[in-house]
Amino acid sequence: MSKDSQMRAAINQKLIEMGERERLKEVLRAKLVECGWKDQLKAHCKDVIREKGLEHVTVEDLVTEVTPKGRALVPDSVKKELLQRIRAFLAQHATL
Amino acid sequence: MSPAGCSHVNGYKVDNWKQNLRVIYQCFVWSGTAETRRRKAKSCICHMCGAHLNRLHSCLYCVFFGCFTKKHIHEHAKNKRHNLAIDLLYGGIYCFVCQDYIYDKDMEQIAKEEQRKAWKLQGTAFLASHLTFFVSTGIGEKYTTWEPTKRELELLRHNPKRRKITTNCTIGLRGLINLGNTCFMNCIVQALTHTPLLRDFFLSDRHKCEMQSNSCLVCEMSQLFQEFYSGHRSPHIPFRLLHLVWTHARHLAGYEQQDAHEFLIAALDVLHRHYDNGKKANNPNHCNCIIDQIFTGGLQSDVTCQVCHGVSTTIDPFWDISLDLPGSSTPFWPLSPGGDGSTVNGESHLSGSTTLTDCLRRFTRPEHLGSSAKIKCGGCHSYQESTKQLTMKKLPIVACFHLKRFEHSAKLRRKITTYVSFPLELDMTPFMASSKESRMNGQYQQTVDVLNNDNKYSLFAVVNHQGTLESGHYTSFIRQHKDQWFKCDDAIITKASIKDVLDSEGYLLFYHKQFLEYE
Numbered sequence: 205m206s207k208d209s210q211m212r213a214a215i216n217q218k219l220i221e222m223g224e225r226e227r228l229k230e231v232l233r234a235k236l237v238e239c240g241w242k243d244q245l246k247a248h249c250k251d252v253i254r255e256k257g258l259e260h261v262t263v264e265d266l267v268t269e270v271t272p273k274g275r276a277l278v279p280d281s282v283k284k285e286l287l288q289r290i291r292a293f294l295a296q297h298a299t300l
Numbered sequence: 301m302s303p304a305g306c307s308h309v310n311g312y313k314v315d316n317w318k319q320n321l322r323v324i325y326q327c328f329v330w331s332g333t334a335e336t337r338r339r340k341a342k343s344c345i346c347h348m349c350g351a352h353l354n355r356l357h358s359c360l361y362c363v364f365f366g367c368f369t370k371k372h373i374h375e376h377a378k379n380k381r382h383n384l385a386i387d388l389l390y391g392g393i394y395c396f397v398c399q400d401y402i403y404d405k406d407m408e409q410i411a412k413e414e415q416r417k418a419w420k421l422q423g424t425a426f427l428a429s430h431l432t433f434f435v436s437t438g439i440g441e442k443y444t445t446w447e448p449t450k451r452e453l454e455l456l457r458h459n460p461k462r463r464k465i466t467t468n469c470t471i472g473l474r475g476l477i478n479l480g481n482t483c484f485m486n487c488i489v490q491a492l493t494h495t496p497l498l499r500d501f502f503l504s505d506r507h508k509c510e511m512q513s514n515s516c517l518v519c520e521m522s523q524l525f526q527e528f529y530s531g532h533r534s535p536h537i538p539f540r541l542l543h544l545v546w547t548h549a550r551h552l553a554g555y556e557q558q559d560a561h562e563f564l565i566a567a568l569d570v571l572h573r574h575y576d577n578g579k580k581a582n583n584p585n586h587c588n589c590i591i592d593q594i595f596t597g598g599l600q601s602d603v604t605c606q607v608c609h610g611v612s613t614t615i616d617p618f619w620d621i622s623l624d625l626p627g628s629s630t631p632f633w634p635l636s637p638g639g640d641g642s643t644v645n646g647e648s649h650l651s652g653s654t655t656l657t658d659c660l661r662r663f664t665r666p667e668h669l670g671s672s673a674k675i676k677c678g679g680c681h682s683y684q685e686s687t688k689q690l691t692m693k694k695l696p697i698v699a700c701f702h703l704k705r706f707e708h709s710a711k712l713r714r715k716i717t718t719y720v721s722f723p724l725e726l727d728m729t730p731f732m733a734s735s736k737e738s739r740m741n742g743q744y745q746q747t748v749d750v751l752n753n754d755n756k757y758s759l760f761a762v763v764n765h766q767g768t769l770e771s772g773h774y775t776s777f778i779r780q781h782k783d784q785w786f787k788c789d790d791a792i793i794t795k796a797s798i799k800d801v802l803d804s805e806g807y808l809l810f811y812h813k814q815f816l817e818y819e
Contacts, residue, residue, distance in 0.1 A: 217341040
């Protein structure tokens, strides 16, 4: 594993251990609802289902269609805030 | 992808499968305890490539973790003929034969229970960032749909009577017996019991009393709401409330007629104090009681030195705004109609009568403090003449306007009966500190931003005084539902028209913000 992915794994471990990952997920969830992201994606999902047909669509279809759009639609402010929080958390637990 | 699940799970549902599945959920999907979290952190990586991203799945038949995106788990499924895997992010069960996520009723049940358990364990650690106004007073709880507890189910079964709220029903309306010149208290009670946020707070049982004695006013308020919404049509006798008021606000005790405005402030003060049973005495500026959340606003006072133009700003909390009226001994410069503010609020100018916005404009005008009232200027380091201006820094959710009709100056005591017209909908934008700043920066023509709904208010209660300073009577108008108004005259409640309300003299005006936001 490269140094980068090693670091990523270590950070991820720390986040999970301290329960911070769950907390951050909650914050993210709330923010994405507030800014309307959830509704936008929900509408997109419905479109995909309509296109593929309710009986034939699989979760894979949805994941392939929706993931890129979902990633692109996250507002910069939300990304910034989450990044800040992660930084703050790491600064606090600097014994990594 | 049928909701009835797939037949391939039957091969899994043998022996102690339920317990095994639970363990997987508890340890690797929704880790509630610190121990499981540690284990999850260490072991949840792909057995083939070591990555922890890529939609990690766990095989249900053996201990194998693999990436979904990189198809590592697919390889494992093919090689070992282990057809079921669980998504470690969301707990979904994937069947490699059906090539899709399947929904088996038994497994869904287990998943739901384990998720709830994990949430409960983490519950107290969360401070839900999407707090609503009412949850902010309790411990942080994860948002879930409401399901009744055992106790609640019991209560619901023992009390089978249900009340349907229709648009025409009069639930929440109840007369109040006059216990001897207590109309001043009655009309404030009517206004408070019809303040939507306050009503919601008390009806959802949000007050957990910590006072030992029976003298908590917040508890009594809670009782009062129960009485008002009980559906009883006979007038309520508020003797306990009166007694508590006499105990906690001695200056209002006695059978003489008191001032409704004074009662309002005293009541809010006692409620605010009793809220935490005195705990907040250590930190009065950071109170988060329901009274502060609803009624407290911030008034900004700017003192500008006339020599160096340095501005000294202070912000004070307020529960109400007391407005001087024309005809009082303090001069009220008549302002021409149609100026900034009154066109926004669409008040009627009946042959040059004063409007509420006129009074507000006067309240927020820059006032020259004169040579006899020089203020020490921090910039000039000497006493200079200055101007003072008041503006709204932070608007409360419920704004109460007090028209100063009772004059108690050295020379005379009288009641000012000048008619002041007030609107049903009020926009406070022109009186905000931020508006003043943009005016000062040269943006004179303040185009009304119709999309900014933050400062829009609706009238919901009016308290009126009839008679003279020596002997008078208080009544109130309150709004029920969107456009239905009722007149509350002690024990007698009658339907009123909007015209009745707007034509009345007006002493205390209660406005509620039209749009509420999450914090």
